[in-house]
Amino acid sequence: MLEWSRVEEPLFRPPAEADSLILQVDRGCPYNRCSFCGMYAGVPFRRLKPPEVAALLARAGRPDARRVFLADGDVLRRPFAELAAILKLLGERLPGLARVNLYATGTAIAGKSDAELRALRELKLRTLYLGLESGDEAALKSMRKAESAGLMVREAVRAQACGLHLSVMVLLGLGGKERSAEHARATAAALNRMQPRLLSALRVIPVPGTELQREIRAGRFAELSEYQAVQELRALLAGLELSRTVFRANHASNVVPLEGSLPKDQARLLAELDALLESGRLDRDSPGPAPLWL
Numbered sequence: 001m002l003e004w005s006r007v008e009e010p011l012f013r014p015p016a017e018a019d020s021l022i023l024q025v026d027r028g029c030p031y032n033r034c035s036f037c038g039m040y041a042g043v044p045f046r047r048l049k050p051p052e053v054a055a056l057l058a059r060a061g062r063p064d065a066r067r068v069f070l071a072d073g074d075v076l077r078r079p080f081a082e083l084a085a086i087l088k089l090l091g092e093r094l095p096g097l098a099r100v101n102l103y104a105t106g107t108a109i110a111g112k113s114d115a116e117l118r119a120l121r122e123l124k125l126r127t128l129y130l131g132l133e134s135g136d137e138a139a140l141k142s143m144r145k146a147e148s149a150g151l152m153v154r155e156a157v158r159a160q161a162c163g164l165h166l167s168v169m170v171l172l173g174l175g176g177k178e179r180s181a182e183h184a185r186a187t188a189a190a191l192n193r194m195q196p197r198l199l200s201a202l203r204v205i206p207v208p209g210t211e212l213q214r215e216i217r218a219g220r221f222a223e224l225s226e227y228q229a230v231q232e233l234r235a236l237l238a239g240l241e242l243s244r245t246v247f248r249a250n251h252a253s254n255v256v257p258l259e260g261s262l263p264k265d266q267a268r269l270l271a272e273l274d275a276l277l278e279s280g281r282l283d284r285d286s287p288g289p290a291p292l293w294l
C-alpha cells in the first residue's frame with residue numbers, strides 16, 4: 001500500500017496556492033483523457049480513504065494552516081458526503097481555517113445540487129479552479145475535453161450563485177491556426193457569461209507524450225506562431241466584458257507576462273499587446289522557444 005504521508009510527484013497546484021497547505025487527498029485525474037494534458041499521464045487515479053486523509057493531515061504538521069488546497073485533478077468529483085467529511089475534518093483539526101480551494105470540472109459541479117454546493121461553502125470550500133480552456137465547442141471536442149463550453153458556463157454560473165468563487169483557466173492556441181479567431185471570440189463570450197473572479201490565460205504547449213504533440217508531428221494540428229499567439233490574446237482580451245476580474249497571463253508558457261484588473265486595466269493591457277505586436281520582436285514563423293520546464 002502506498003504511504004500517503006508526503007506529497008507524491010507530480011504535484012500540480014495553482015500559483016496562488018503557494019502558501020497554502022497542500023493536501024493530496026486524490027492521486028491523478030479521474031478523466032485523464034484531454035489530448036493536450038500530460039499532467040497525470042501514467043498516474044492511476046485513486047482516492048484516499050477517510051482514515052488515510054486523517055493520517056495525511058496529522059502528518060502534515062500544520063495546525064496553524066489558514067488556507068488549504070486539496071489536490072490532485074478534480075477533487076470536487078468526490079461524492080458529496082465524502083467531500084463534506086473531509087471539510088469537516090479540516091475544520092475540526094485546523095482552528096484558524098479560513099478557506100479550502102480545489103480543482104474542479106464542469107462535470108463535478110453538475111454532480112452536486114445547489115443545496116450541496118451551499119453546504120460545502122458553509123464548510124469553507126471557497127474557490128474552484130476550473131479549466132474552461134476554450135469557449136469554442138469544436139476546439140474542445142477535438143481536444144477530447146469531457147465537457148462542452150455550454151455545460152461549463154451553466155455550472156460555473158450556478159456554483160457562483162451558491163456562493164463559491166471561480167478561477168478560470170483558458171488555453172491560448174487551443175484551436176490552432178485554423179480556429180484561432182473563433183477560439184478567441186467564443187472564449188471571450190463564454191467568459192463574459194461566467195464572470196469569474198480570476199482569469200488565467202495560459203498558452204497551450206505540446207507536452208511530450210501527449211496526443212496533441214503527436215497531432216502536431218503528424219501535421220494534423222498547426223500551432224500558432226509567437227506573433228499569432230499574441231494576436232489571439234489581444235482578440236480575447238478585446239472581447240472581454242468582465243465587471244470584476246483579476247486577469248493574469250504570466251505563466252511560463254506566455255510570450256510576455258501580463259497582469260491586471262478588469263475592466264480597469266483593459267485599455268493598458270491592450271496597448272501593451274499592440275506595442276508588442278508592432279515591435280518586430282515576435283517570431284512570425286514558429287511558436288518560439290519552449291518554456292524552461294519542458
Ligand code: SF4
Pocket residue numbers: 029030031032033034037038039040073105131
Ligand atoms: S486537463 Fe484536467 S480534466 Fe483534462 S486530463 Fe488534465 S487534469 Fe484531467
